[in-house]
Amino acid sequence: MNEEIMERGRIAKSIADNLEFKKLIEEIKMDLFYQFSQTGVIDEEKKQEINLTMAGFNLLVKKINTYISLANFEAQKPSASD
Numbered sequence: 001m002n003e004e005i006m007e008r009g010r011i012a013k014s015i016a017d018n019l020e021f022k023k024l025i026e027e028i029k030m031d032l033f034y035q036f037s038q039t040g041v042i043d044e045e046k047k048q049e050i051n052l053t054m055a056g057f058n059l060l061v062k063k064i065n066t067y068i069s070l071a072n073f074e075a076q077k078p079s080a081s082d
Helices: 003-016 019-038 044-076
Strands: none
Touching: 003 019, 003 044, 019 044
């Protein structure tokens, strides 16, 4: 069993399960959506900036979930002693 993968997954799971983290991510997303909706149609640069910021937050959440999945997969592997 790869301990590095397991530890990374454990940390990721504790972050993903943290209610304050979940709330913060949702509040940031709502704020970004509000900023986007208040940005003028012709302000493409600002819209692009907000879009990239949102994509970064989505990537962060996706990466956390990937670490959790990899750790779960690693935990299901048969050990070398089996």
